Amino acid sequence: MSDTPRVRFAPSPTGYLHVGGARTALFNWLYARHRGGKFILRVEDTDEARNTEAAKEAIFDGMKWLGLDWDEGPGAGGDFGPYFQSQRKAIYDDYFAKLEAAGRVYFEDNGAARFKFSRQPILVPDMVCGDVHFAATEEPDMTIRRPDGSYIFHFVNVVDDIEMKITHVIRGEDHLSNTWKHIDLFHAFGKHAPRYAHIPLILNPTGSKMSKRDEGSAIASYQEAGFLPDAVFNYLCMLGWTPKAGEKLDRATLIAAFEPSDIHSANARFDMTKCTWFNAQYLRELSPEALFATALPFLEAKGLQISDHAMAAKAVYSVKEKVSLLGEVPSWVHYFFTDDYSYEPDVMTKLKAKPENATLLSELKADLGNLAAWDEHTIHTGIEATAARLAVKAGALMPLLRFALSGQSRGPGVATIIDLLGKDRTVARIERTLGLL
RNA sequence: GACCCCUUCGUCUAGCGGUUAGGACACAUCCCUUUCACGGAUGCGACACGGGUUCGAGUCCCGUAGGGGUCGCCA
Numbered sequence: 001m002s003d004t005p006r007v008r009f010a011p012s013p014t015g016y017l018h019v020g021g022a023r024t025a026l027f028n029w030l031y032a033r034h035r036g037g038k039f040i041l042r043v044e045d046t047d048e049a050r051n052t053e054a055a056k057e058a059i060f061d062g063m064k065w066l067g068l069d070w071d072e073g074p075g076a077g078g079d080f081g082p083y084f085q086s087q088r089k090a091i092y093d094d095y096f097a098k099l100e101a102a103g104r105v106y107f108e109d110n111g112a113a114r115f116k117f118s119r120q121p122i123l124v125p126d127m128v129c130g131d132v133h134f135a136a137t138e139e140p141d142m143t144i145r146r147p148d149g150s151y152i153f154h155f156v157n158v159v160d161d162i163e164m165k166i167t168h169v170i171r172g173e174d175h176l177s178n179t180w181k182h183i184d185l186f187h188a189f190g191k192h193a194p195r196y197a198h199i200p201l202i203l204n205p206t207g208s209k210m211s212k213r214d215e216g217s218a219i220a221s222y223q224e225a226g227f228l229p230d231a232v233f234n235y236l237c238m239l240g241w242t243p244k245a246g247e248k249l250d251r252a253t254l255i256a257a258f259e260p261s262d263i264h265s266a267n268a269r270f271d272m273t274k275c276t277w278f279n280a281q282y283l284r285e286l287s288p289e290a291l292f293a294t295a296l297p298f299l300e301a302k303g304l305q306i307s308d309h310a311m312a313a314k315a316v317y318s319v320k321e322k323v324s325l326l327g328e329v330p331s332w333v334h335y336f337f338t339d340d341y342s343y344e345p346d347v348m349t350k351l352k353a354k355p356e357n358a359t360l361l362s363e364l365k366a367d368l369g370n371l372a373a374w375d376e377h378t379i380h381t382g383i384e385a386t387a388a389r390l391a392v393k394a395g396a397l398m399p400l401l402r403f404a405l406s407g408q409s410r411g412p413g414v415a416t417i418i419d420l421l422g423k424d425r426t427v428a429r430i431e432r433t434l435g436l437l
Numbered sequence: 438g439a440c441c442c443c444u445u446c447g448u449c450u451a452g453c454g455g456u457u458a459g460g461a462c463a464c465a466u467c468c469c470u471u472u473c474a475c476g477g478a479u480g481c482g483a484c485a486c487g488g489g490u491u492c493g494a495g496u497c498c499c500g501u502a503g504g505g506g507u508c509g510c511c512a
Binding site for chain 1 (some may be wrong): 439440441442444445447449450451460461462463470471472473474476477504505506507508509510511512
């Protein structure tokens with residue numbers, strides 16, 4: 001047997017890339033990278049009625065987003081193309097003729113062709129499930145070609161796996177029950193079946209199969225919500241596989257550790273909360289520059305006017321540990337980018353609750369306006385000095401400043417906000433707030 | 438209905454005959470703290486059930502129940 005495995009992901013472009021498919025692709029990719037083999041993308045578009053161009057693009061986009069690059073397939077070339085099944089009819093005709101010659105095909109009255117099962121017990125050796133035995137079947141022979149001459153999944157799948165020299169088939173466990181049919185076909189062609197690894201299904205939180213309705217089922221939705229590809233990649237790995245090295249692991253480590261026989265055979269439920277936790281972890285590892293670059297599209301999507309990128313980058317970085325998703329960033333920093341910020345109802349109530357708040361803010365405005373230097377330390381010291389002069393605790397002044405400058409009850413450190421705002425805007429914002437009290 | 442896979446805290450899981458059944462997420466409490474977070478500490482919390490095998494079973498076997506899947510001229 002060849003030392004370099006050839007594995008494939010064979011999606012059907014009838015919908016968006018869903019999380020189950022993505023993880024199947026991911027495990028195949030990991031295996032190819034782990035063993036130094038080839039990862040092939042083959043588009044199973046034999047069902048003309050259900051294929052769409054948009055679905056095809058969505059699958060490619062999703063895989064690229066996750067970093068699952070393919071060595072052979074659409075856009076990547078390869079010696080075993082074409083990689084669209086819709087373009088391989090001549091090959092299928094050829095194989096069909098072989099089957100016919102072997103006396104394993106017969107036709108229905110309407111022209112549909114069926115493959116005559118061997119009716120022998122068939123063993124499916126599986127790297128995940130172990131040896132799975134299927135007794136000689138009583139199922140009707142399976143249809144492999146439609147009356148219009150187009151071929152059915154089971155047939156083209158096997159033919160292409162032969163033609164593309166696939167050595168390992170890693171796919172969802174929903175295929176396990178049909179695998180004996182594929183092996184029967186391989187044998188009919190006089191070929192050995194590839195090695196199989198049927199991976200567990202991803203279930204929704206309720207425990208049934210993930211469907212379009214379920215949160216997190218579409219890979220594109222992660223991109224939209226502000227997940228980082230590495231985080232989703234990492235989380236998806238942990239659904240059905242537990243490397244000894246731990247949970248949060250980078251790609252190189254995952255590749256090095258991947259072993260199909262370590263994959264569990266029990267289905268796993270999807271947990272968006274934990275997926276989000278992974279994302280928060282990855283977010284915190286981003287450099288200020290990288291964080292800003294990835295967050296910028298989300299800020300712009302919310303209509304924030306970002307003119308000063310240096311300041312914006314610092315603002316985003318200041319809330320790094322407060323967010324789990326990039327989509328949450330705008331709500332934490334929007335007030336940095338408009339002087340027409342609004343006040344949370346709660347905030348205004350608190351500001352108006354005590355008459356002396358206005359006095360305190362006036363004093364702060366004056367003192368801050370007189371600061372000689374402008375950095376977090378100086379600002380912090382300045383506020384403490386004001387507190388001392390007014391015989392109040394600095395801790396009493398901080399919330400007032402936060403409320404006045406941001407209109408928010410939560411956010412980065414007050415000195416950080418002031419530093420980023422600059423002296424002029426700080427003074428102006430306190431004035432603006434005083435005018436509303 | 439037949440066949441296939443599966444069954445440890447709420448969730449993801451460690452465990453591969455002898456463990457106080459461990460970790461992560463979530464949750465709760467405390468610490469840190471100008472807020473919110475982060476971080477740290479502690480707590481809560483599981484071997485589906487019934488039979489075997491064994492000196493000893495979460496670990497092996499059988500059964501039951503439950504969950505998932507497949508039986509398409511979908512993939």
